Amino acid sequence: MRTYPCTCGNTLYFDNTQCLRCGSAVGWCPECSAIAPLVPGQTDGAWQCGQCGAVLALCHNYAVEAVCNRCVPVGAAGGLCDCCVHNEVIPDLSVEGHRERWAELEGAKRRVFHSLDLLGLPRGRPGEDGLLPLTFDFKADALPDAGLWRPTAGDEKVYTGHAGGKITINVKEADTVEREKLRVDLNESHRTLIGHFRHEIGHYYWEVLVRNRDEARSVQMFGDHENPSYADALERYYAEGPRPDWPGNYISAYASMHPWEDFAETFAHYLDMVSVLDTAIHLGLTSAPPREDLDAQLEAFRVLGLALNELNREMGLLDLVPEVPSPAVVEKLRYVHGLCMGSNGQD
Ligand SMILES: [Zn+2]
Ligand SMILES: [Zn+2]
Ligand SMILES: [Zn+2]
Ligand SMILES: [Zn+2]
Structure with a gap:
């Protein structure tokens, strides 16, 4: 930033x-x-x-x-x-700790919106015609005796995810201990609040920039999103785990679950790169590669990532940029880059 x-x-x-x-x-x-x-x-x-x-x-x-x-x-x-105008459901603020978690969620959301604005990506405002409205529900798992979000309550487990322009985030993702437990359980190299926003917003941009506009090319790049169905792919992923060939072909293990997840994971990595480079350029840590030149940006991000990982290791922290995009992943990033460049100025 x-x-x-x-x-x-x-x-x-x-x-x-x-x-x-x-x-x-x-x-x-x-x-x-x-x-x-x-x-x-x-x-x-x-x-x-x-x-x-x-x-x-x-x-x-x-x-x-x-x-x-x-x-x-x-x-x-x-x-x-x-940023706030996109909220539809906020946490129940009578629950202790929810205001702090909500503040964390909003902070991550503002950062992500800032990189979307840098890229000139449009987003639909709720209540307006035109682009698919982008909305957020921030909810906690409801307990039988206490509603944990406003304005509705019921016995419901909340899954972080995206459907039809609505992004739902379980507020426990804003709890460091809960999130780290999930990260270890799911064997992820990192799990962050901002990472969730970047991933889920990737699903939103598939709806806005790909659906009924560029689906054929998307199928070539990520595979057929209709076969197998999302539900079947999800079931298989949790029964059998990630595809064994994922390291050469996907940015993460989870990306191998279904073409939509592959797109969202790739999109999130692209946003990681754009925002880290913007910050590094601003701080004078790297020179600015041309905006349209993906290869130059990836190279700058790679060199920067090596240095940042070493600094993190020096402090005993997880690698900041654990991913090394394979040639197949670079081509997927090129597809996302083309979409983002092409949407500039579009309303
Ligand atoms: Zn001052
Ligand atoms: Zn606000
Ligand atoms: Zn001013
Ligand atoms: Zn997803």
């Missing part, structure tokens, strides 16, 4: 709500697309961007719920920012 200057000279970070030097309130200004200091405005609840002067209000989830740091133009319908 990039960093941003405060008017006092301090550095502001993407998640900041306050400048730690001058004490200014801080938020994301939709006018200058930056984290900026906020100056109290003339009227109650109004603020002015300290960088571009835009008159702003805090997102409802910033002002009231303290889980967001974005601003909206004054009078924006619903008072929710361009």
Whole structure:
């Protein structure tokens, strides 16, 4: 992620709500697309961007719920920012710990939306015609005696996943201990909240950019998504495990489950690369490869990944970039890259 200057000279970070030097309130200004200091405005609840002067209000989830740091133009319908407006279900905040987990979820979502914006990828807003609306449900497994999400409750186990534009995330994924347990159980090289968002949003972009538009090429690249059916593939995966040939052909073991999972895993890796490179370029750690040149980006990411892995090992942490894309995976990444480049400017 990039960093941003405060008017006092301090550095502001993407998640900041306050400048730690001058004490200014801080938020994301939709006018200058930056984290900026906020100056109290003339009227109650109004603020002015300290960088571009835009008159702003805090997102409802910033002002009231303290889980967001974005601003909206004054009078924006619903008072929710361009990230929060996609929420349909939020965790039940009367449950201890849920507000903190929700804040983690929103933080990861904002980062992912930022890379989507970098790529110029469109997303459908709920309640508007046109593109498939992108919505989020953040839910906890319901216990028989307590509903754990708003506004509905029932006896239900919550599966993280995507269906028809709706991304559901089990809030326990925002719990470090729970998530690490699942990571070890499922034998994954890493499992992160932001990784979940990147994967699930990959399913959304299959719906938006591939379905009824480019399915034939997608079948050539990832295999036939209709045969076997998703349900059959899922059952086989959990009965028999990943395909033995997965390391040469897939970015992860899970990607070998079904063509849709292959696409989502590949898409997530592409977003990993785009966002890590953007941060590294901004910090002066690498020079900027041309946007359209996938091979140059992959090479920059490879070199950077080697250095980052060594640094992590020095600190006893998991490898930051464990994946080494095989030639087959590079071709899948090239397909995703082409989709992302082609969607630029599309509404
Ligand atoms: Zn400051
Ligand atoms: Zn501004
Ligand atoms: Zn917001
Ligand atoms: Zn998936």
